[in-house]
Structures are given as structure tokens and as C-alpha cells.
Amino acid sequence: MDLVRSLPQRSDVVQAGSSSHRLALTVAVVSLLAAGASVLSLWPFWSSNPVLGMINLLVAVSVVVTGTVLSEVSYHRTTAWALVGIAVFWLMSWWWAWPPEWQVGPLALLSNVFGYMWFVIGAIALLRYPNAVLSTRFERVYFAAMAAWVCLGKVAIALVSEPEWDDYSPWSWWPTVAPDRGLHDALTAVFYVGMVTFVVFLLFLLLQKLRRSRGIDRLDSLPVIVAASTVTVSGVIYLSARLFDFSPQVIEALRVTIGASALVTPLAFLMTVLRRRLARSAVADLVVRIAGAPTVAYVQEELRRALQDSSLMLWVWLPEESLYANVDGERHPGPHDGDGWSVPIRTSRGAHLAMLVLDQSLRRHPALVESAVVAVGLALEVQAQLAEVSASRMRIAAAAVDERRRLERDLHDGVQQSLLAASASLGAARVQAQESSEVMAAIEQAREDLRTASGELRQLARGIHPAVLSQSGLLPAIEDVAERLPLNVDLQIPAQRWKAEVETTVYFLACEALTNVVRHSEAHQVSVSVDAGHAAVNVEIRDDGRGGAVPSKGSGLAGMRDRVHALGGTLTIHSPAGGGTSIRAVLPCE
Amino acid sequence: MRIALADDSNLFRRGLRSLVMAVGVEVAFEARDPSALLTLVEADPPDAVIVDIRMPPTFTDEGLVVAETLTARYPEMGVLVLSTYSETAYAVRLMEGGGQGIGYLLKDRVDDVSTLVDALERVCAGRSVIDPDIVARLIAQHRRVDEMAELTVRERDVLAHMAEGRSNAGIGQALGLSARTVEAHVASVFLKLRLPASGDDNRRVLAVLTWLRATVQKT
Numbered sequence: 097m098d099l100v101r102s103l104p105q106r107s108d109v110v111q112a113g114s115s116s117h118r119l120a121l122t123v124a125v126v127s128l129l130a131a132g133a134s135v136l137s138l139w140p141f142w143s144s145n146p147v148l149g150m151i152n153l154l155v156a157v158s159v160v161v162t163g164t165v166l167s168e169v170s171y172h173r174t175t176a177w178a179l180v181g182i183a184v185f186w187l188m189s190w191w192w193a194w195p196p197e198w199q200v201g202p203l204a205l206l207s208n209v210f211g212y213m214w215f216v217i218g219a220i221a222l223l224r225y226p227n228a229v230l231s232t233r234f235e236r237v238y239f240a241a242m243a244a245w246v247c248l249g250k251v252a253i254a255l256v257s258e259p260e261w262d263d264y265s266p267w268s269w270w271p272t273v274a275p276d277r278g279l280h281d282a283l284t285a286v287f288y289v290g291m292v293t294f295v296v297f298l299l300f301l302l303l304q305k306l307r308r309s310r311g312i313d314r315l316d317s318l319p320v321i322v323a324a325s326t327v328t329v330s331g332v333i334y335l336s337a338r339l340f341d342f343s344p345q346v347i348e349a350l351r352v353t354i355g356a357s358a359l360v361t362p363l364a365f366l367m368t369v370l371r372r373r374l375a376r377s378a379v380a381d382l383v384v385r386i387a388g389a390p391t392v393a394y395v396q397e398e399l400r401r402a403l404q405d406s407s408l409m410l411w412v413w414l415p416e417e418s419l420y421a422n423v424d425g426e427r428h429p430g431p432h433d434g435d436g437w438s439v440p441i442r443t444s445r446g447a448h449l450a451m452l453v454l455d456q457s458l459r460r461h462p463a464l465v466e467s468a469v470v471a472v473g474l475a476l477e478v479q480a481q482l483a484e485v486s487a488s489r490m491r492i493a494a495a496a497v498d499e500r501r502r503l504e505r506d507l508h509d510g511v512q513q514s515l516l517a518a519s520a521s522l523g524a525a526r527v528q529a530q531e532s533s534e535v536m537a538a539i540e541q542a543r544e545d546l547r548t549a550s551g552e553l554r555q556l557a558r559g560i561h562p563a564v565l566s567q568s569g570l571l572p573a574i575e576d577v578a579e580r581l582p583l584n585v586d587l588q589i590p591a592q593r594w595k596a597e598v599e600t601t602v603y604f605l606a607c608e609a610l611t612n613v614v615r616h617s618e619a620h621q622v623s624v625s626v627d628a629g630h631a632a633v634n635v636e637i638r639d640d641g642r643g644g645a646v647p648s649k650g651s652g653l654a655g656m657r658d659r660v661h662a663l664g665g666t667l668t669i670h671s672p673a674g675g676g677t678s679i680r681a682v683l684p685c686e
Numbered sequence: 687m688r689i690a691l692a693d694d695s696n697l698f699r700r701g702l703r704s705l706v707m708a709v710g711v712e713v714a715f716e717a718r719d720p721s722a723l724l725t726l727v728e729a730d731p732p733d734a735v736i737v738d739i740r741m742p743p744t745f746t747d748e749g750l751v752v753a754e755t756l757t758a759r760y761p762e763m764g765v766l767v768l769s770t771y772s773e774t775a776y777a778v779r780l781m782e783g784g785g786q787g788i789g790y791l792l793k794d795r796v797d798d799v800s801t802l803v804d805a806l807e808r809v810c811a812g813r814s815v816i817d818p819d820i821v822a823r824l825i826a827q828h829r830r831v832d833e834m835a836e837l838t839v840r841e842r843d844v845l846a847h848m849a850e851g852r853s854n855a856g857i858g859q860a861l862g863l864s865a866r867t868v869e870a871h872v873a874s875v876f877l878k879l880r881l882p883a884s885g886d887d888n889r890r891v892l893a894v895l896t897w898l899r900a901t902v903q904k905t
Contacts, residue, residue: 505745512770513695519797520701527708527799543797550794554771564773567746572775575899579774579823 123164130160130183137187140194145348151355152190155362159183162362165369178221179362185214186358196265204259204268212246212291215331218361219298222324223305225317225365242294249287256280288339295328295335302328311404312375312464313457316368323364326357378402379464383471387478393423395475403468405458407436411451412476420451441469443477450476486664490597493662497597500561507557515550522546565603569593574606574624581614586623594633598685601659602626602635605667608652609637609679617641617677631686632665638678645671653679687806691716692723692752693738693768694745702736702796709799711806719743720752727756727763734764734810738793739776750776757785764809768793772819774899781814781892788888789815789851814851814891821849824898836878844871845879849894 134153135142141149163179166172189211191203220239253262255273257280260266302321309317334350342350382402386395396410411420411428419427431438431453441450452472458465522543529536557563565573571589578585593599606624613622619641627634647653647669660667665683689711693699696718703713714732717723719742727735735756739749753765764787769776777790787809795801795817805815825834825846837845840861847857858868876883881893 508740508770509695509745513698516770516793516796517695517697517701519794520698520705523797523799523802524701524705524708526797527705546797547794558771563740563771564775568773568775572773575775576773579827579899 119165119168123161126160126164127157130157133184133187137190138193139198141190144193148348148352148355151352151359152186155355155358156183156187158359158362159186162365165366169369172225175221175225175365178217178224179365181217182214182221185210185212185217189214192263194265196267199265199268202269204264205254205270208254208259208262208264209247209250212250213243215291215295216242216246218324218327219294222298222320223301225320245287245290245294249283249290253280253283253287256283285339288335292332292335292339295332299325299328310457311406311455312461315371315375315404319364319367319371320361323357323360327354327361330354330357375402375404375461375464376467379467379471382468383474386471386475391423392476392479395472396423399452399468399472403454403458403461403464405455407455409435409453410472411453413448413450415448439465439469441473441476443473443480449473449480489662490664493601493659494595494597497561497600500600501566501596504557504561504563507553507560508563512550512553512557515546515553519543519546519550561600562603565599566596570599570602570626573599573603577607577610578624581610583614583619584621585610586621588623588625588627590626590628592628594685597663598633598683601656601663601665601683602633602681605635605656605660605679605681606637608656612645612653613637613639613641613677616645617643619676629682631684633683633685635681635683636678638676640676642673643671643675643677644673645669645677656681687734687810688712688714688732689806690714690723690727690732690735692718692720692735692741692749694718694741695738698738698793705796705799706802706806709803711803720748723752724755727760731760731763734766734787734806736766736768736806739767739769747776750779753780753788754783754785757783757788761786762812763787764806764811765789766791766805766809766815768796772817772823774820774824774895777816777820778892778895778899781816781888781895784888786812786888787814790817790820791815792817792819808851808856813853813856814888816850816891816895818846818850821846824849824895827898833879837875841871841875841878844868845875845894848872848875848890849898851888851891 131153134156137156138149138152141152159179160183163176163183166179167176188207191199191207194203216239219242220235223235251271254271256276257270258266258272258275259268259270261277261280264270302324306314306317306321330350330353334347334354337347337350379402382398386398392410392412396408399410400406400408409422409431411422411431414421414427417427419429420431421427431451435453437454437456437459439452439454440448441452443449450472452465452469454465522539526536526539526543529539562573562576564576569591571587571591574587574589578587594602610622610624613619617639619639622637622639625634625636625638645653647657653669657667660681660683663683665681667679667681669677669679671677689706691699691702691713693702693716699716699718703716706713714730715726717726720737723735723737737749737752739747741748741752749767749769753767756763756765765785766789767776767780768791770793772792780788780790789805789809791802791805795805808815825842834842843861844857847860852860854865854868854872857863857872858865861868863871873883875881879897881897
């Protein structure tokens with residue numbers, strides 16, 4: 097079973113408690129830095145179009161803050177840096193609006209060439225979050241192609257243009273070789289068509305990814321993909337508008353739209369982080385929810401819900417069979433290759449309890465799985481202990497019945513036969529003795545004594561275990577008891593036979609209940625009914641007496657309840673004052 | 687009378703043998719389990735056998751089974767089943783077998799040889815014997831108290847003796863009544879209890895026992 101691998105270390109887990117203060121401080125510092133950079137980068141907008149300025153400031157700040165929060169999770173550190181990169185390039189792309197005196201040296205050119213890099217990095221971050229779906233090679237090619245298109249395309253356009261053609265200051269440094277307005281416009285058109293193609297392709301890849309993802313991954317990527325799709329769609333519209341030379345007012349409005357939709361993306365990332373924390377608390381809840389789990393099926397159902405994995409299987413290890421059993425009782429030597437991710441579940445002492453087979457996508461959520469495994473281990477361990485306790489109680493109950501039968505047999509075969517032999521000898525002596533002699537009187541006395549002794553012994557033996565019960569079953573045995581009672585007893589008992597401990601418990605329950613009826617109830621009619629239910633025997637003793645029976649501690653009924661419980665059954669007493677008494681027991685008998 | 691004894695307790699067999707021999711009953715042979723009994727009976731059938739209900743190998747109802755076998759194979763032979771516990775169900779089961787000359791007696795009766803010999807003679811004569819203890823218990827039951835109240839004291843005595851398996855002549859002898867008087871009482875009991883009239887003693891026993899246990903429902 098080499099499929100079973102140990103869980104990754106806990107370092108992958110977001111450390112909530114002690115580091116939360118440090119995180120808050122980092123977020124504050126990073127936000128201030130991002131806001132400062134935004135104020136400078138978007139300087140002209142604060143007077144010309146403060147709404148656009150504000151939106152873009154918020155985009156930069158929220159992207160950086162999201163990156164900072166994600167950087168706490170080692171698994172997402174790459175995404176975190178990508179987000180910081182997005183913020184930097186996003187702000188750079190707005191430098192064209194700077195006053196000419198700010199566009200010193202190559203700053204305008206850098207803004208022009210790397211302005212769209214935020215999109216390239218964003219595309220890669222989206223495709224990799226929360227897990228990569230593309231092969232690394234394909235990703236590199238896609239990334240390189242996009243980066244080359246964005247940067248080299250812009251450089252190529254710059255070679256045949258003046259800076260003011262792309263809204264930069266005419267005095268900024270520009271690598272113009274042969275300015276040609278027609279060529280510039282043609283290259284720009286080609287550039288935008290290429291960009292639109294990349295964007296549409298990205299949209300296609302994201303939807304593909306969503307379709308393929310499962311469980312927690314799907315929930316994780318859904319908000320981000322939806323937000324990113326909004327950005328890309330508005331991006332396509334913006335690029336098309338640029339391509340077809342829409343009026344500056346329309347372009348301006350579209351810039352606001354892109355900014356607004358871009359603002360949603362970091363929020364979506366944050367939502368995912370928050371949802372993860374909720375998922376962890378769902379697993380924490382699991383411990384409580386399955387602590388008293390009645391069945392393995394219930395545990396499996398709760399696990400599926402907590403881990404968002406509908407294909408999850410819980411295989412319980414059966415040491416005596418050296419096999420695993422699923423919730424339907426199917427046996428299996430062990431999870432197959434390709435079944436999924438097999439995680440062993442052990443007791444607190446390390447004994448093997450079960451195997452959890454999870455969807456492979458859960459490998460990226462080791463902390464969740466680890467918590468779930470601990471919770472299931474606890475639940476199954478408790479369940480196993482309870483099963484052991486109840487099995488041992490049943491064994492004790494069965495042994496007690498055996499012991500009583502043996503005792504009755506010993507009394508019957510030993511003392512009783514000796515007493516009866518003495519009676520017979522005495523009967524023989526009585527034949528020889530003369531009528532009215534003193535010997536005869538002594539014999540008569542001895543005969544009386546022997547009868548009393550034999551009768552008492554018979555009573556005692558019957559109380560220990562009625563022979564007729566093991567010989568002929570419940571009906572004749574309870575019939576015999578009923579015959580000796582001074583009231584009407586209606587019996588509805590099948591001739592069916594059950595396990596000795598079940599029959600004995602039903603018999604003594606009926607005896608105890610009937611004795612109570614005679615002693616306390618003032619009933620005229622009592623019925624004893626036994627019927628074979630599904631894998632259980634149902635017993636009811638009902639009388640029309642005065643009711644009000646309470647099984648006080650140490651009473652016969654309390655003792656009967658213990659005997660019924662020992663067999664895994666239930667006993668209920670319904671005895672309203674003046675309304676008769678009904679004692680019902682259900683005894684499992686598989 | 688030649689009889690055979692079957693009981694797994696040596697001590698009890700010895701006491702029983704000395705008891706019956708004291709009144710001149712010959713004990714042809716003894717056995718400690720049913721198969722030995724059947725072999726010996728086949729070789730030399732006695733007039734009657736006394737069998738214990740609990741015998742090897744399982745110590746449950748071997749005595750009942752062998753009694754049924756014997757009455758079926760040897761209709762002339764009397765079979766008396768002895769039991770430590772008086773169980774109505776066993777008595778009824780024996781009567782339901784339909785065989786002639788079969789009896790069910792509590793082992794305690796061995797302290798009174800006349801009761802035992804009386805029972806042996808009755809089963810040898812093809813009659814039934816039910817232990818008075820069972821009959822008394824059934825009659826004392828309250829479930830038939832209203833119908834029983836209609837019977838006179840004498841009729842109740844007659845009913846008890848019928849249940850124990852006595853013939854009309856036997857009842858007359860036990861109660862000191864003429865055959866005609868007994869017949870009149872029996873007819874009255876049958877009429878009052880709405881029992882089907884039957885000349886056959888065994889069927890009469892079964893009918894009376896069934897009537898006494900009537901409210902016990904087998905489902």
C-alpha cells in the first residue's frame with residue numbers, strides 16, 4: 097500500500113493566532129506605500145477626473161493588500177508576488193497622463209512598454225490560482241508569448257512613432273527611428289487584435305479550468321474566475337474601443353469600468369481566503385458533529401460535507417478479517433491505485449482504524465485533511481470502544497444464561513434426583529410398615545418433609561432457569577407461569593425460538609411484570625404479547641390495573657431494564673395513574 | 687405386572703425399583719437412555735415402561751419422544767412419563783399424540799406407591815393419566831371462573847377426575863358413586879361447559895384439558 101503517503105507538515109497552514117498582529121502591521125505599511133505610489137502615479141487625475149483616480153488608487157491598494165494576506169500561505173507566495181507586480185505595472189500604465197516635466201528620461205517609454213504587463217502577470221496568477229491546471233511548459237510558452245507581444249509590440253510601435261501619438265509628452269525620450277503615422281496606426285491595430293485574442297483565450301482557459309475543478313478547489317476559484325472574467329470582458333471592450341478609435345470620452349468611461357471591475361478581483365481573492373477559514377471551521381465542527389456519530393455512514397456523510405468531496409470513501413479496517421469494509425458492508429483488501437488519495441486513520445495510540453480515500457484535489461489542502469483525519473480517528477475510536485463495551489456486556493449476559501442453565505441442571509440431576517430417590521425408598525418402606533404403627537407415623541412425617549424439600553428445590557431451580565424454556569421455548573414456559581397466577585392472562589406468543597439469552601430475558605421480564613401485576617396493579621386482565629419484528633423481538637406486558645408504576649432503583653423492573661440494555665435492547669414503561677401499565681421491550685436478535 | 691424403567695439417575699432407578707418391587711411388580715430391565723430402552727423393549731416387551739422426561743443425550747424432551755415411539759410401536763404397552771417439573775404443555779403434547787395408554791406424572795408421586803401402581807394399571811389398560819397437580823392448577827385458574835361457577839361441587843370433582851384420565855368406572859370408584867350417577871354427572875358437565883361428547887377416554891382428557899387452557903392463544 098505504497099499509495100498511502102504521510103501528510104505534509106503543518107507549516108503550510110495559515111498561522112492564525114500569534115502572527116495576526118504582525119500581519120495587520122504589514123498590511124497597514126503596505127497599504128500606505130501603495131496609496132503613496134498611487135497618489136504620485138495618478139497625480140493629474142486628482143484634478144481632472146478624481147473618480148478615475150480614486151478607483152485606480154483602490155485597485156492598487158487592494159491588490160497589494162491581497163498579496164500581503166496571501167503571502168502568509170506559503171502555497172500562495174508566488175500569487176502574492178504576482179499581485180504586487182500587478183499593482184506596480186497597473187500604476188505605471190497611467191504615467192502617460194503625467195505632466196511633461198515628470199516624464200523624464202525613459203519613464204514614458206517604460207510606462208508604454210510595460211504598461212500592459214499587469215495583464216500578463218494577472219493572467220498567469222489567475223491560471224495558477226489556487227492550483228495550476230496547465231502544464232508548466234504550456235504556461236511558460238503562453239506567458240512568454242504574451243509578454244513578448246506586449247513588450248516587443250510596444251517597442252516596435254515606438255520605433256515608428258512619436259511619443260505624443262500615444263498620449264505621452266512630445267519631449268519625453270522615445271526610440272523613434274522612422275516616424276510613420278500610417279504604419280503606427282496599422283501596428284497599433286495589429287497589437288490590439290493580438291491583445292483581444294490573448295484575452296479571449298484567457299477567458300476560455302479560465303472557464304475550462306472551472307469546469308475541470310472539483311470540491312474545495314472549485315469553491316476557491318469560482319469567485320476569482322468570475323471577477324477576472326468581468327475584468328477581461330471589460331478589457332476586451334476597452335481594447336476594441338481603442339482599436340476602432342472611439343471618442344476620448346468613451347475611452348475614459350471604459351477606463352473607469354475596467355478599474356471598477358479590477359477592484360472586484362482582489363476582493364474575490366480575499367473572499368476565497370475567508371472561505372478557507374470557514375472550511376477549516378467546518379472541519380473543526382466535524383469533531384463535535386461526529387463525536388457521537390451513530391454509524392460509519394453518518395461519519396462519511398459529514399466528512400463529504402466538510403471536505404466538499406462527494407466521492408470521499410471511508411473504509412473501516414476489520415483486523416479479524418484483514419479487510420476493509422465500506423459503509424455498505426462491502427469488503428475490500430485495500431484502496432486501489434487511482435482510487436484517489438488514501439489517508440490512513442489511526443487511534444490516538446497509533447493503531448490502524450480506517451482508510452480515507454479522498455479526491456486528489458484535496459492534496460492541496462493538507463491542513464483540512466489532517467484535522468478531518470484526527471476528528472474521524474477520535475469518532476471511530478470512541479465508536480469501537482462502545483462496540484467493545486456492548487459486545488462484552490452481551491457476552492456477559494450470554495455467559496450468565498449459560499451459568500444459570502448449568503446450575504439448574506446440576507440441581508436437577510444431583511440433589512433433586514437424590515431427594516426423589518429418598519422419596520421412592522420411603523414409599524417402599526411405607527408399603528412394609530404397618531398401618532397405625534409409630535414407624536408409619538415417622539415415615540409420614542419424613543414424606544411430608546421430603547415433599548416440602550423437593551417442592552422448594554423445584555421452585556428454586558425454576559427461578560434460576562426454567563427447564564421448559566430451554567427445552568420448549570417461550571410459549572410453554574410463560575404459559576406455565578400464567579397458569580399459576582390468580583388472574584386472566586392472555587398470551588400471544590409465537591412458537592418461534594430465539595437465542596437463549598433473548599428468550600431468558602423475555603421470560604424473566606414477563607415473570608417480573610406479571611408478579612408486579614398480581615402484587616400491585618389490582619388488574620383483572622393482563623396480556624403478554626411477543627412478536628418477531630425485523631431483527632428484533634418486541635415484547636409487551638399490558639394490564640388494566642391502576643397504573644402509576646415507577647421502577648425505583650434496585651427494584652425488579654430496574655434490574656430487568658439493565659438486563660434488556662445488556663442485550664442492546666430498550667425497555668419503556670408507560671403507567672399513567674388509573675390507566676393501566678404497559679411495559680414494552682425491544683430486544684435485538686440478529 | 688412386568689415393567690421396565692428408564693432414567694439416567696442410578697440412585698432414582700434404585701429407589702423406584704425397590705418401591706414397585708415392594709408391591710409385587712416385576713422390573714424386567716432398566717435403561718439409562720432412550721436408545722438402550724428401545725433395544726431392550728424390542729428384545730422383550732414388558733407390560734409397561736416408566737420413562738424420565740430428561741434423559742441423555744440432550745436432557746430436554748427425550749422421554750416424550752421415546753414415549754411417542756413406544757405407544758406407536760407397541761399399542762398394548764402402557765407408557766408412564768415422569769417429570770421433575772409439572773408442565774401442562776408436556777401433558778397436552780402427550781395427549782395430542784393420540785396414543786393409547788399414556789400417562790404424565792410428577793416424579794414426586796413416587797412417595798405413594800398406590801398412586802403409582804394405579805397409574806401403571808390405567809396405562810396398561812389403555813387409559814390416560816394426567817398428574818392431579820396439573821389438573822388442580824388448571825381448575826384453580828381464574829380465567830374460567832364464571833363457567834366453573836355453574837358446576838356443582840360434585841360436578842367439579844367429576845371434571846377433575848376426567849381431566850386426570852379416569853374412566854367413568856374409575857371416577858365412580860374414586861368418588862364412591864354408581865356408574866349411572868357418574869354418567870349423569872359427566873353428561874351434565876359436558877352440557878354446561880358445551881364440550882363435545884366423547885366416549886373415548888383419551889379424547890375426553892384432551893377435550894377437558896383444552897377447555898381448561900382455552901384462552902391460551904398460540905399464534
